[in-house]
Amino acid sequence: MTFDFIIIGAGHNGLACAAYLSKAGAKVLVLERSMQVGGGCSTVESTLPGFKHNICSVVHTHIPTSPVYRDLELERHGVRYVYPEHLRGTIFPDHKSIVMYREPERMADELSKFSARDARTFRKLVEDYGEFIDLTYLPLMYSPPLPPSTQSAELEKSEEGRTLLQWQASTPVKLLDELFESEEVKVHFLSRMTVLGFAPDQFGQGWICLFRILKAEAPICVGGSQQLALGLRRVVEAHGGVVQTGTEVKRILLRGNRAVGIELKDGTRAEATMAVVTNLEPKKSFLGLVGEEFLPASFATRVKNYHSNGRSLFVLHLALSEPPRYRAAADNPPVNLAFSQEMFGGSVAEQVRAYQEIAMGRPPRNEMLQITLPTLFDPSQAPAGKHTAVVWQYAPYRVETGGAAGWKSIREEYAAHLLDLWRSYAPNITKDKILAMTIQDPTDTEQHNDNFVNGVDVVGDMTPDQMGYFRPFAGWSSYRTPVDGLYMCGGYCHPGGGVHAGAGHNAAAAIVDDYKLKKWWG
Numbered sequence: 001m002t003f004d005f006i007i008i009g010a011g012h013n014g015l016a017c018a019a020y021l022s023k024a025g026a027k028v029l030v031l032e033r034s035m036q037v038g039g040g041c042s043t044v045e046s047t048l049p050g051f052k053h054n055i056c057s058v059v060h061t062h063i064p065t066s067p068v069y070r071d072l073e074l075e076r077h078g079v080r081y082v083y084p085e086h087l088r089g090t091i092f093p094d095h096k097s098i099v100m101y102r103e104p105e106r107m108a109d110e111l112s113k114f115s116a117r118d119a120r121t122f123r124k125l126v127e128d129y130g131e132f133i134d135l136t137y138l139p140l141m142y143s144p145p146l147p148p149s150t151q152s153a154e155l156e157k158s159e160e161g162r163t164l165l166q167w168q169a170s171t172p173v174k175l176l177d178e179l180f181e182s183e184e185v186k187v188h189f190l191s192r193m194t195v196l197g198f199a200p201d202q203f204g205q206g207w208i209c210l211f212r213i214l215k216a217e218a219p220i221c222v223g224g225s226q227q228l229a230l231g232l233r234r235v236v237e238a239h240g241g242v243v244q245t246g247t248e249v250k251r252i253l254l255r256g257n258r259a260v261g262i263e264l265k266d267g268t269r270a271e272a273t274m275a276v277v278t279n280l281e282p283k284k285s286f287l288g289l290v291g292e293e294f295l296p297a298s299f300a301t302r303v304k305n306y307h308s309n310g311r312s313l314f315v316l317h318l319a320l321s322e323p324p325r326y327r328a329a330a331d332n333p334p335v336n337l338a339f340s341q342e343m344f345g346g347s348v349a350e351q352v353r354a355y356q357e358i359a360m361g362r363p364p365r366n367e368m369l370q371i372t373l374p375t376l377f378d379p380s381q382a383p384a385g386k387h388t389a390v391v392w393q394y395a396p397y398r399v400e401t402g403g404a405a406g407w408k409s410i411r412e413e414y415a416a417h418l419l420d421l422w423r424s425y426a427p428n429i430t431k432d433k434i435l436a437m438t439i440q441d442p443t444d445t446e447q448h449n450d451n452f453v454n455g456v457d458v459v460g461d462m463t464p465d466q467m468g469y470f471r472p473f474a475g476w477s478s479y480r481t482p483v484d485g486l487y488m489c490g491g492y493c494h495p496g497g498g499v500h501a502g503a504g505h506n507a508a509a510a511i512v513d514d515y516k517l518k519k520w521w522g
Contacts, residue, residue, distance in 0.1 A: 001270040003029040003242075005511070006262055008249050008289070009279030009490065011039025011451070015232035015243075016504030017277055017489040017511075019072050022239035024508075024517045029270060030236060031262070033248040036226070037233050039279075039449055040457070040491075041499060043224030043381075047319040047436035051388050052381040054225045055317075055440070055448055056457060058372050058390055059339065062500040063228065064219045067142050071505075071521040072235045079231035081219040082377045088218065089328070089338035090188040091425055093346045097328040097335045098188045100216050104130065115182035125179070125214060128160055133214050141495040141502045144510070145468040145477050170206030172198060173348055183347055189213050190351055191342045194394070195370065196498070197310050197462045200352050204464030218339035222378050228499065252276055252289045252486065259486040262289075274515050275485040277507060281451045281459055281492050282306045282472050290483060299482050302473040306466070306492070311358050312442035312455030314395040316415055319435040320387040323373055324426035337376065343369040343425055354394065361400035363414055367421045368394040386435070393418050397442045397454040407441040415439050451490065458497025459490060468494055479507040480514075487511055 005021050007014045010032035022028045036042065040056035047053060063069050064081045087100040098114070101107045104126045112119035140146075146154075155161030167175050172193045176186040190200055192212035198205055221227050233243050248265040261271040278285040286295060286303045295303070329336045344351055345366050354364040375387040382388050395414075399406040415437070423429050440448075442455030451459050460466055469477050472492045479488050489507035491497040512519045 001029070001268075003027045003270065003272055004274045005029070005277060006031065006270055006272040007277045007279065007489070008252075008262065008285075009039065009451075010034075010037040010229070010233070010243060010245065011279050011490065012041050012229050012232060012499060012501055013489050013491060013504035013507075014039075014277070014279035015229060015236060016068055016072070016501035017279075017508045018241055018243075019232055019235040019239070020505065020508035020521070021511065021517075022236050022241035023072070023520055024512055026274070026517060028236065028241040030241065030243040031247045031249055031264075032243070032245045035246045037243060037245060038226045038229030039451060041225040041229040042448065043226035046317050046438045047388075050383040051319040051386070051436070052224045053317040053388055053438075054374065054390065056445070056452070057225045057499045058220070058374060059218050060221055060225070060228060060499040061217050061219065062138065062141065062502075065217075066138065066500060066502075066505075067521065068501040068505050072232070074228070074231050074235070077231040077234040077238070079228055080222040082222060084218050084220070084337070084339040084377050086334045086338040087216045088192075089326075089332075089335035089341045090184075090191060091326060091328045091335060091341055091343050092184055092187070095327040095331070095425070096184065097326075097332045098184060099332060099334045099338055100188070102216055111182075111185055114184045115180070118180045118182050118185045121179055122213070125210070129210060130214060132160070133211055137211060137215060141500060142505050144479070144506055145471070145494040147469055164210070167206045167210065169204060171201050171203050172206055172209045173200050173352065175206040175209050176348065186348050187344050187346070187351065190348055191344045192216075194351065194355075194368075197456065197458045199310070199355050200348065201355070202463060205467070220339070220374050220377050223380055224374075225499070249289060251291070252278075254290070254294055254483070257294075257482075258484040272485070275487055275511060277487045277489050277511070279490040281453060281490060283453070284450070285488070286481075290486070294483070296482050299473070299476070302476070306460055306472055308453040308456040308460050310456055310461040310463070311355065311394045312397045313445060313457060314363065314393045314411075314414060314418070314442065315440035315445070316389075316391040316418065317438045317440065318389040318391065319382070319437070320373075320389055320429070321433050321435055322428065323376060323387050324371065324389070324422070325428045326426050328425070339377070340370050340372040341425070343367040343421070358394060358396045361396045361398050363395045363399060363410070364393070365417070369418065369421060371422065391418060391422060395442060397446075397456075404443050407443055411439050411441045459492045460497070462496050467496060471496060479503070479510045
């Protein structure tokens with residue numbers, strides 16, 4: 001078998017890269033070990049027939065407004081999104097709540113219930129930075145990362161930019177303390193950071209909080225998250241590409257310092273006349289499929305030091321006979337209709353303490369809950385009148401007693417504890433309303449998709465040393481590698497984990513430039 005490009009891994013980034021290259025006229029082969037495409041975009045009937053559960057990704061924040069959606073005409077290939085009017089509801093222990101809205105004035109009015117000063121601050125942030133974020137957020141995601149010197153030089157030119165540089169060096173907690181006075185407002189916006197895996201007291205990522213404060217969306221893929229992957233596959237195949245599932249790559253074949261093809265586990269070989277592209281996380285790609293002995297020593301060291309040690313997720317997938325009705329809705333009815341409800345306690349200190357507990361291997365006993373019912377907005381994901389729910393709680397991969405294997409002995413009790421916490425906010429979710437439930441502890445997440453090393457769902461920690469120009473490694477953030485003809489396109493590349501196809505899009509652009517193919521997109 002001979003192809004121009006061979007892509008290893010049919011997660012959404014691998015498929016996006018393949019789709020761009022196929023539309024450029026290249027002969028492309030995509031190989032996937034699993035029987036299904038999608039990776040983290042996985043939808044299965046894990047509880048009862050007819051109940052579709054999104055095992056990893058639930059929301060695809062940037063896809064519908066991205067160049068990927070437009071360029072690949074994904075809607076024409078069966079990918080559609082619905083937009084909840086009410087984005088996220090943060091519910092506090094006293095059953096007060098904040099609902100997040102995309103309209104700035106409506107959001108400011110919501111914050112004013114807790115602090116008139118904070119509402120004014122929010123309006124000022126929108127005035128000073130709203131246009132900047134609108135003009136830069138997506139372009140920065142869908143292009144190679146800027147070197148720190150270039151980024152700093154641009155920001156130094158204005159007072160607002162210099163403020164951003166200082167915020168960038170800070171922590172989310174310190175930035176929120178600087179901006180807001182209400183503890184509830186701080187908790188609400190801090191939860192927007194931690195959902196991406198950012199630790200609340202981590203220096204070097206304060207200004208990212210600004211993006212999370214001012215930008216919010218919650219588009220849901222109709223039919224479940226896997227529909228995005230299936231749509232991307234249809235694009236690849238419509239332009240002559242080949243996607244093979246149930247096919248495991250054993251190694252990347254080299255000729256000198258050039259990748260020339262792959263060998264499958266069964267011994268079959270395929271030639272890549274131009275390049276091989278890997279969507280697998282760094283250690284599997286370079287130490288496993290290439291081999292340390294074929295890598296520059298400094299690069300191999302960087303691969304070994306790539307880390308996935310942050311918080312993981314403990315997840316419950318439920319089939320429900322009715323949706324939750326929150327006590328908080330008595331004062332703020334839209335909270336029942338929000339895309340997600342987030343319960344993070346009543347103070348920033350509690351969130352910081354919970355992250356410290358996670359670092360020590362202790363599953364937090366206080367709530368760090370996020371609840372989403374996709375079926376409120378897309379009824380096709382459950383039988384008529386019924387619902388699916390996903391309950392997320394931040395948790396360690398290795399527990400204090402027993403390490404990763406220790407989850408086996410505590411998962412049932414911990415699941416019951418989380419349900420009790422949830423019921424304290426939504427008392428109608430009694431046992432008889434739960435038709436079925438499956439538990440997904442952090443080890444299950446890794447087993448489902450071993451790119452999520454240690455159950456970290458963003459394919460490697462999103463920390464300052466592994467973001468932007470430093471993702472995955474300093475000097476190698478251009479999607480190229482020290483092996484000629486070998487490229488990277490996974491969520492371990494800029495702009496990081498999550499479902500946005502940024503890495504697949506950017507890798508395709510680098511490859512098209514290098515091989516002088518027709519760049520058919522804008």
